[in-house]
Amino acid sequence: MNKMKNEKYLIVGLGNPGLEYxxxxxxxxxxxxxxLAKKAEPFGKIEFKSEKRLxxxxxxxxxxxxxxxxxxxxxxxxxSGESVSKVADYYKIDPKNTVVISxxxxxxxxxxxxxxGGDSGxxxxxxxxxxxxxxxxxxxxxxxxxxGQIPLEDYVLQNPSxxxxxxxxxxxxxxTDYLLESISNNSLENHTIN
Numbered sequence: 717m718n719k720m721k722n723e724k725y726l727i728v729g730l731g732n733p734g735l736e737y738x739x740x741x742x743x744x745x746x747x748x749x750x751x752l753a754k755k756a757e758p759f760g761k762i763e764f765k766s767e768k769r770l771x772x773x774x775x776x777x778x779x780x781x782x783x784x785x786x787x788x789x790x791x792x793x794x795x796s797g798e799s800v801s802k803v804a805d806y807y808k809i810d811p812k813n814t815v816v817i818s819x820x821x822x823x824x825x826x827x828x829x830x831x832x833g834g835d836s837g838x839x840x841x842x843x844x845x846x847x848x849x850x851x852x853x854x855x856x857x858x859x860x861x862x863x864g865q866i867p868l869e870d871y872v873l874q875n876p877s878x879x880x881x882x883x884x885x886x887x888x889x890x891x892t893d894y895l896l897e898s899i900s901n902n903s904l905e906n907h908t909i910n
Contacts, residue, residue, distance in 0.1 A: 723782070725784045725809070726784075726807065728745070728787045728788075728789065728817065729788050729818075730745035741860040741876055742872040745817040749787070772788060780901070787800070795844055796842075797846070804849060819839075826886070827859035828859065828887060830905070830907040831855050833853075858884070860884065
């Protein structure tokens with residue numbers, strides 16, 4: 717049986733723009749998409765470019781035979797859907813070929829959960845995207861854990877500890893390896909990685 721050519725994908729990392737947020741737990745989506753861009757380009761550095769009309773920074777690359785648009789919305793987390801909707805419309809990418817990478821305080825540090833569809837799980841960035849393009853897209857959640865003594869909205873806007881940074885970096889590596897392999901092979905599926 718002949719394998720069909722893979723369709724175009726939009727891979728979105730969620731985070732907040734600005735240096736003060738760059739290393740926050742809430743920005744693991746940005747960090748993951750940056751890492752994915754480095755791994756996806758075998759012939760040199762891929763650079764994200766600001767696309768003001770789409771409220772995003774983006775770059776284009778290939779993952780196997782699949783064209784991929786990598787995006788980092790610049791609207792701040794709670795309005796991520798505005799940017800994702802514009803990028804998806806402009807590049808004519810179906811929601812089912814949209815992958816959104818975000819932090820998840822409900823998952824322990826080091827856990828990864830890949831799911832198609834579902835609700836926001838209380839994540840405001842996902843909530844905004846669901847409001848803009850509907851819920852039929854892929855979610856890749858990277859665990860950042862939680863601290864019951866600190867309000868969640870403060871916790872996710874803090875930088876992780878040195879020990880957590882190493883675990884999160886390893887988790888992002890596993891996440892990007894999984895996405896490169898599964899998108900290249902057209903085999904993205906619900907999956908949990910511990």
